[in-house]
Amino acid sequence: MIRAHKPFDGKRFIGDTSKNIVHDTLLEKEHIIGQCKIDEIKEECIRTFSLDTLERAKKEGYKPCKYCLFLKQSV
DSSP states (O other), X not given: OOOOSTTTTTXXXXXXXXXXXXXXXXXXXXXXXXXXXXXXXXXXXXXXXXXXXXXXXXXXXXXXXTTTTGGGSOO
16 A cells, blocks of 8 residues: 655655565555564655665665565566
8 A cells, every 4th residue: 555644755665774675565465474564664764766666676775575575576
């Protein structure tokens, strides 16, 4: 679910700087045990990307979340 409020600002891809993981808010899995933890990322650890793409996040050193981006792990 895309979050329009700060610090997410309507971005699709959200990075967690404490874990170097990127999440996709459109593919977020809330029903899986060990689910995406987007809502638990501390505000000071939230990173958005000027080019809101998975490719940009990966170029900046972020690994795809194993829940919301499990099909994109090696892409």
